[in-house]
Amino acid sequence: MEALVCRKLGDPTATEPGSTESPVEVSKTYPIPPLTSDIAVRVKVTATSLNFANYLQILGKYQEKPPLPFIPGSDYSGIVDAIGPSVTKFRVGDRVCSFAALGSYAQFIVADQSLLFLVPEGCDMIAAAALPVAFGTSHVALVHRARLTSGQVLMVLGAAGGVGLAAVQIGKICGAIVIAVARGSEKIQLLKSMGVDHVVDLGSENVITSVKEFVKTRKLKGVDVLYDPVGGKLTKDSMKVLNWGAQILVIGFASGEVPLIPANIALVKNWTVHGLYWGSYKIHQPNVLDDSIRELLSWLARGLITIHISHTYSLSQSNLAFGAIKDRKAIGKLWSCICCRSNKDEAQARSQHGPKGKVHPVTKIEKWEEKITEANNNGMILVVYFSAPWCVPCKNIEPVFKKLASRYPSMIFVTIDVEELAEFSDEWNVEATPTIVFLKDGRQMDKLVGAETSELQKKTAAAADLLLKKP
Numbered sequence: 439m440e441a442l443v444c445r446k447l448g449d450p451t452a453t454e455p456g457s458t459e460s461p462v463e464v465s466k467t468y469p470i471p472p473l474t475s476d477i478a479v480r481v482k483v484t485a486t487s488l489n490f491a492n493y494l495q496i497l498g499k500y501q502e503k504p505p506l507p508f509i510p511g512s513d514y515s516g517i518v519d520a521i522g523p524s525v526t527k528f529r530v531g532d533r534v535c536s537f538a539a540l541g542s543y544a545q546f547i548v549a550d551q552s553l554l555f556l557v558p559e560g561c562d563m564i565a566a567a568a569l570p571v572a573f574g575t576s577h578v579a580l581v582h583r584a585r586l587t588s589g590q591v592l593m594v595l596g597a598a599g600g601v602g603l604a605a606v607q608i609g610k611i612c613g614a615i616v617i618a619v620a621r622g623s624e625k626i627q628l629l630k631s632m633g634v635d636h637v638v639d640l641g642s643e644n645v646i647t648s649v650k651e652f653v654k655t656r657k658l659k660g661v662d663v664l665y666d667p668v669g670g671k672l673t674k675d676s677m678k679v680l681n682w683g684a685q686i687l688v689i690g691f692a693s694g695e696v697p698l699i700p701a702n703i704a705l706v707k708n709w710t711v712h713g714l715y716w717g718s719y720k721i722h723q724p725n726v727l728d729d730s731i732r733e734l735l736s737w738l739a740r741g742l743i744t745i746h747i748s749h750t751y752s753l754s755q756s757n758l759a760f761g762a763i764k765d766r767k768a769i770g771k772l773w774s775c776i777c778c779r780s781n782k783d784e785a786q787a788r789s790q791h792g793p794k795g796k797v798h799p800v801t802k803i804e805k806w807e808e809k810i811t812e813a814n815n816n817g818m819i820l821v822v823y824f825s826a827p828w829c830v831p832c833k834n835i836e837p838v839f840k841k842l843a844s845r846y847p848s849m850i851f852v853t854i855d856v857e858e859l860a861e862f863s864d865e866w867n868v869e870a871t872p873t874i875v876f877l878k879d880g881r882q883m884d885k886l887v888g889a890e891t892s893e894l895q896k897k898t899a900a901a902a903d904l905l906l907k908k909p
Contacts (some may be wrong), residue, residue, distance in 0.1 A: 439467075439468050439470045439544060439545040439546050440464065440465065440468070440544065440545050440753060441464070441465050441468040441509050441543060441544035441545065442455065442462055442463075442465075442509060442510060442511070442544070442753045442756055443462065443463055443464075443465050443468065443508070443509055444462050444495075444496050444506065444509070445461060445462070445463060445506060445507050446461045446506060447461055447497065447498035447506070448460075448461035448496070448498075449461070449496075450493070450496045450760045451757050451760045451761040451764050453757065454754070454757055455754060455756050455757060460757070461496055462496060462510075462756060464753045464754050464756075468509075468544065470545075470546050471541075471546055471547065471548045472548070473520060473548060474548055475522055475550070476523050476524035476525075477524050477525055477552070478521075478522045478525075478548050478549070478550060478551070479518055479520070479521050479522070479525055479528055479534075479548065479550070479551050480519045480521075480546055480547070480548045481514070481516040481517065481518060481519060481534060481536075481546065481547050481548070481554070482516050482517050482545065482546055483514050483515075483516040483542060483544065483545055483547055484514075484515050484516045484517065484563045484567065485514065485515055485516075485563060485564045485567035485568075486511050486514040486515075486542040486567055487512075487513050487514075487567050487568040487571070487572075487600075488751075488760070488763060489512055489513070489571050489600060490599075490690065490692060490763055491512065491571075491690075492511060492512060492543075492760075493760050493763050493764060495508075495510055495540075496510060496760070501715065502717075504539075504540055508540050508541075509540055509541045509542075509543055509544050510541075511538070511541055511542030511543035511544070512537050512538055512539070512540075512542055512570075512571050513535070513536070513537040513538075513542065513567060513568065513569065513570035513571045513572075514535065514536065514538070514542035514547065514567050515533070515534065515535040515557060515563045515564070515566040515567035516533075516534060516547070516563075517531060517532070517533060518530050518531060518532040519546065521551075522551075525551050526551070527554070528551055528554060528556075533556065533557040533563060533566075534554045534555060534556060534557060535554075535555055535557050535563075535567060535569065535735075536549055536553050536554045536555060536570065537553075537570040537571055537574070539717065543756075552724075555731050555732065555735060557735065558736070558738070558739035559739070559899065560739055560895065560899035561735065561738050561739050561845075562745075562845055562846045562847065562848060562902055563848070563902075564745075564747060564847055564848050565738060565745035565747075565845060565846075565847065566735070566738070568600070568745045568747065569731075569734055569735070569738060569745060570731055570734075571600075571716070572600035572601045572603075572604045573604040573608070573734045573743065573745075574716060574727065574730055574731055574734065575601050575604070575689060575714070575716040576601050576604035576605040576608050576665070577604070577730045577733070577734055578714065578716055578726060578727070579605070579665065579687045579689060579712070579714045579716075580592070580608050580609065580663070580665065580687070581608065581612070581730070582726055582730070583685075583687065583712045583714060584663045584687055584712065586608075586609065586612045586614050586663055587612065587613070587614075588612065588613025588614065589613065589614070589615070590612075590615070590662040590663060591614065591615045591617065591653065591658055591660065591661045591662045591663070591681070592605070592609040592612075592614040592615065592616050592617065592661075592663045592665065593617040593619065593649065593664050593676060593679070594609065594616065594617070594618050594665045595619045595664070595665065595666050595672055595673070595676060596619070596620070596666075596667045596668045596692055597618035597619055597620045597629055597634075597637075598618075598620040598622075598625035598628060598629060599667065599692070601667050601689060601690075602620070602665075602667065603628075603746055604743075605665045606618055606634060607632065607742075607743045607744065608743070609665075610632070610633060610634075611742060611743070614663070615635045615656070615658070616634050616635050616636075617634070617635065617637075617638065617652065617661065618634045618636070618637045618638070619637075619638045619640060619672070619676075620637070620638075620639065620640065621639065621640040621641045622639070622641060623641075628746070636648075636649070645672065645675050645679075646675050646678050646679060649676075649679040650679060653679070659681045659682070660679055660680055660681030660682075660684070661676070661679050661680050661681055661684060662681050662683075662685065663684065663685045663687065664677075664680060664684065664685070664686045664687065665687045665689065666687060666688055666689055666697075667689035667690040667691075667692055668690075668691070668692050668693050669690070669691035669692065669693045669694075669695050669696055670691070670693030670695035670697055671693075671695070671697075672693065673697035673699075674698075677699070677703070680707065680709065682707050683707070683708045683710075684707070684710075685709070685710045685711075685712060686699065686710070686711045686712065687712050687714055688711065688713045688714060689714055699711055738845075741841050741845060744841070744844040744845065745844075745845075745847070747847040796843060796844075796851075797823075797839065797851045797852070797853055798850070798851065798852045798853070799852070800852045800853065800854050800859070801855070801858055801859070803859070806852075806854075806859075806862070809850055810877070812850065814879055814880055818848065818849055818850055819849045819850070819876060819877065819883070819901045819902075819904075820849070820850050820852065820876075820877040820878075821842075821843075821849055821850065821851045821852070821874065821875075821876055821877075821898065822852055822853075822854060822866075822874065822875045822876075823836075823839050823851070823852065823853045823854065823872060823873075823874050824854050824856050824863055824866070824868045824871055824872060824873040824874070824875070825853060825854070825855065825856065825871050825872050826856050826857055826871045827855065827857070829871040829872060831872060831888065831889035832871055832872045832889070834889050834891075835872055835889040835891055835894065838891045839851065839874070842894070842895065842898050846898060846902050848902065849898075849901065849902065856868055856871060869887075870888070872887075872888070872889055873885070873886070873887050874886045874894060874897075876897065876898075876901050878901075878904075883901070884900070884901065
């Protein structure tokens with residue numbers, strides 16, 4: 439099988455995998471792991487995501503230091519390939535997701551059946567692969583540890599990263615007033631589009647001044663819960679806006695600097711400091727993790743949370759993927775699709791398309807040709823939404839279309855105004871709006887006329903499943 443193997447510790451961003459300087463290499467002949475017990479399950483990996491912890495593991499700077507050589511990787515999704523004789527929870531062909539200490543950057547991985555979760559009908563497998571660690575960390579931190587409640591003020595540092603975007607969404611679900619801190623116009627725009635109550639751009643604003651002005655305007659006393667995966671000076675500054683009785687969630691130190699939280703101030707202001715090492719719950723309180731992941735999968739199936747996929751990479755592009763994490767270029771999650779079922783699937787896995795989960799307006803024929811070529815070359819489904827500015831039903835279904843684009847980043851979603859491209863719309867026999875056409879290899883595979891949101895959701899889920907079931 440194909441696997442990314444770490445042979446020595448070092449920076450995986452410096453050179454391409456397999457070079458003499460690189461600590462990692464892509465093995466094409468790594469042994470397929472056997473079933474290790476009667477209740478073991480082997481999963482053929484569909485997608486696996488990249489977390490900052492995976493980068494630190496290869497550097498040798500993570501809390502847990504596995505012996506060399508090892509296969510990195512943590513959360514993943516895939517299809518059950520084989521089961522032990524005593525497995526009762528799963529069958530071959532089931533769609534599952536999970537997380538592991540190591541091993542997901544490979545075509546196959548073996549796990550105990552107790553560690554796997556069924557992916558609900560309608561959930562995108564790529565989204566499911568990016569869910570366990572980032573959303574699991576934020577869910578346990580905010581819901582289980584801080585017990586965040588409606589009306590509390592939540593401040594999220596590093597809000598455009600994987601755990602940050604998860605914390606923002608979970609905060610909104612809990613009814614909190616959410617302050618998001620990030621850097622860069624693209625990240626700021628994304629956070630604003632998610633309905634965050636206040637966004638601080640570190641590139642142009644002072645976090646202390648900005649947050650104090652916001653809480654004063656809203657007649658609030660300060661920040662009740664600080665979610666901190668960053669550390670360093672930003673933590674020190676953020677403590678100056680905390681309310682009496684605030685809770686500090688120490689998630690990580692992406693800045694590279696461990697902050698000092700003065701015990702005397704924590705005493706006077708009655709702060710509670712929570713250290714959260716999410717992976718240790720697997721050993722000490724596994725039921726907490728199980729309940730957390732199941733609730734998150736339920737939220738994903740219902741469209742309450744969205745997994746933002748920043749870039750896609752193959753294993754041979756791992757230096758670029760780790761570089762995006764290192765240089766803070768990623769918005770949300772990075773994933774690598776490595777389970778190739780055909781030449782077109784392999785092309786899709788080895789492509790890097792940039793931001794996923796977006797709706798692309800098509801206003802010129804050249805743009806259409808670009809998108810249909812991208813879909814055809816990479817074995818992807820193209821979902822085409824024909825609408826008109828005067829169409830009232832279009833306004834009702836458009837938000838659902840946008841949510842589906844975020845939920846199914848493995849497909850390409852485009853919109854076409856029938857007035858702007860009238861002749862083109864006629865060629866596709868668009869006689870009413872909205873009309874939504876599903877294309878595979880340039881040919882129509884399904885069609886929906888009208889603003890039936892439930893039908894649109896069913897047809898989109900069926901199209902996504904078709905991609906996964908293709909031999």
